[in-house]
Amino acid sequence: MSTGGAAPRTPATHRVENQPPWRVDLDEYSVNAPLAEAVRAFGAAWADDELRETGRLVGSASFQSDAERANVHSPVARVHDRWGNRIDEVEYDPSYHRIIGEAVARGAHTSAWADPRPGAAVARAATFMLFAQVEPGHACPVSMTHAAVASIEGSPWIADEWMPRLLSREYDPRLLGRHKRSALVGMAMTEKQGGSDVRAGTTVGEAMGGHAYELTGHKWFCSAPMSDAFLVLAQTRDGGVDDGLTCLFVPRVLPHEVRNVFRIQRLKDKVGNRSNASSEVEFDGTVGFLLGEPGRGVRTIIEMVQRTRLDCVLGTAAGMRQSVAEAVWHARGRAAFGRLLVDQPAMTSVLADLALEYEAAMLTGLRLAQLFEADAADRDIALRRLATPVSKYWICKRGPHHAYEAMECLGGNGYTESFPLGRRYREQPVMAIWEGSGNVIALDVLRALTRDPDSAAAFADELASSAGASSLLDSHVDRTLALLRRLSSADADEAAAQARRLAEGLALAFQASLMLRHAPTPDAEAFIGARLGEDRGAQYGVLPTGTDAAAIVARH
Structure with missing residues (x-):
């Protein structure tokens, strides 16, 4: 029978209902209130306009499509050309070049070196996180280029020719000689x-x-x-x-x-x-x-390693933000058992806990970045020597479980490649492994205490800035600093056996102190209670009684 040219009818069995739309075309900076607040608190308010522009870019449909395509179409080694000449090149999908080109154009690599004004390292860290939130793979060469400057700048026979290329905001994927104006x-x-x-x-x-x-x-x-x-x-x-x-x-x-x-x-x-x-x-x-x-050689690369470890923290925090954003978006757009998921108390608690984990990681990353500012004082340099491996150890280990819990919030959708959280779950472990896996980093915490005794005093001073604000945290700090003093003079094997315990204790103290200083008081108290309180749980979603989980979720 003729339909008279009418549009085909959608079968009733295939109507899509109760599914949130694609989370796309958002300003990922402006909608992330904790990040925007932290950028201002750590001295980079002047970068707000540029960060909003970057937020709109990485939140766009085209950028997100490129992120997916770059991961689906993996790089391919081209060892020889068609005539058998050795070329040793790597071929990437054009989407990858578009992504890394945008990151370089906005200074995600070396902007803090190129323009070392107050807050430059914090602004660069925020830019790096915005790009890594949506596509993390390209962040590897971006991070290494940023970090390599620290090792190159003291060797003028290299720096004179190469530094202008490293600080350039151009991107050219071709392997060219000295006529190329940029470099990674x-x-x-x-x-x-x-x-x-x-x-x-x-x-x-x-x-x-x-x-x-x-x-x-x-x-x-x-x-x-x-x-x-x-x-x-x-x-x-x-x-x-x-x-x-x-x-x-x-x-x-x-x-x-x-x-x-x-x-x-x-x-x-x-x-x-x-x-x-x-x-x-x-x-x-x-x-x-x-x-x-x-x-x-080790002395030459030590500052470079500190900076790549910083970027491991930033990259993990960026991944946590993507996980929180996708999980909350899904929960606000899907109903079950008569209510939106976001209004279901069990789900609200999980989302709030994931959000608190992200905020603590993000604050840690930006505080570390602040310690790498060009005008960093001796105390800041001492603090970053210990705080960087401490933070890298703990935050990067939290990444995979955080991604998994967020993936579970999406249910079956989260376990498919049509959504980004499966990709994020596979991505987070690299931050814990790259630049030193768990034991290596924990032992480096001990080395920092031995080789730079001022680092322990600087860390204690940092924690003292929030003393008295939380009895739970005060007790934890006392225990952890006592362990630090004991291990500083302990037998090497005994110290190594307790290195992970010390790194975890220091990291939680650092994060809790930052939350007290920079997050809303109820949020900070919820974070501390869930991680240091007597009734803390082993999984996300176990928050102290009385926590306003809905308010935490709304802020994120």
Whole structure:
């Protein structure tokens, strides 16, 4: 029978009801009240307009579509060209280049170095988090470029040529020589036999004269192998004399416009972080240039490592924000058992607890960023030496469980690839593993206490700023600082066995103190009660009796 040209009728069995719309076309900065408040509190109010522009960009439908596409269409290694010439390139989907190009254009990489005004490190951290909230994979080369500046700036034979390129806001994915006006920097530190023990590396660098070395060896993990240059650790020799572990700067294209030897063996098939390439590489006659002093490789990279660990905290917090935002959006747009999910008391408690976890992580990240400002005082430098590994240890470990709980809030939808929380769940563990997994970071907390005794005093001073505001926190701080003093003089094995306990205790004290100083008082008290109180639970959603969970959710 003819329908007379009428539109086809939607079958009644396929009507879509009781499903929230796509969470898209929002200003991710302005709708995130805790972040906007913290940016102002930590001295970067001047960046509000730029951050709102970035918030609109990353919240747009086109950016979110690019984020999904960049993860679905993973990078591919192109080792040879069609004629058999070795090219060792990585091919990315165009969506990835659009994403990283926008991040670089807005200074998510090196804006705090390029314009070191008060609050610059905080503004850069907020920008970094906004981009990483929606697409985390590209944040790896962005972070490494930011951190590498700290290791490069003291070596003028490298810095004079490369620093202007690192500070540029242009993005060009091509491997070009000195005519390229911008650059990204990666790292190649880890070897098969060494892992986190970089001193066990066997890559050798033979002095060639001047600052140049010829490298032979391998790296088991090379982050972002399409980058323009890499920081590499090698055992260097000069005239048959061993220097020890040295940091070298390895460009992909040498000064005379010839490609350096940089043999990509394969790309890693990672659990997450799919939009970003990680590879195994071989060096065979590869040329690298000295950074710092021969044999002082660890000292050369230490400030770089501190900054990449900071970005692990920021990246985890960004992921927590995505998880909270998606979970709350879903709960506000779906009803069950006669009420919206957000109004169901059990769900409200879970959402509020997830939101508190995010806010504490975000405040920690921005406070750490503030400690890296260009005009940081000696006390700030001492504090960041201890606070950075403490925060990296705890916050990054909280990321995967946080993502899982948020994914459960979406029910079956959360467990599908049509929604972003499955991708986030796979992404969060990399922040805990990269730049030192749990035991390595916990032991670095002990090293900070041994090598920089001022760091413990600075940390205690930081906690003293909120003394008296919470008896629960005061008792926790007393216990934790007593443990710190005991482990500072304990046998090495005893201290190592308790290193995780100390790191966790310090991290919770730091977060709780920040919440008391910067979050609404009821929110801070709920956070402290849920994590330090006698009736605290092991899972999210166990909040102190009397908590106004709905008000917490509304704020987020």
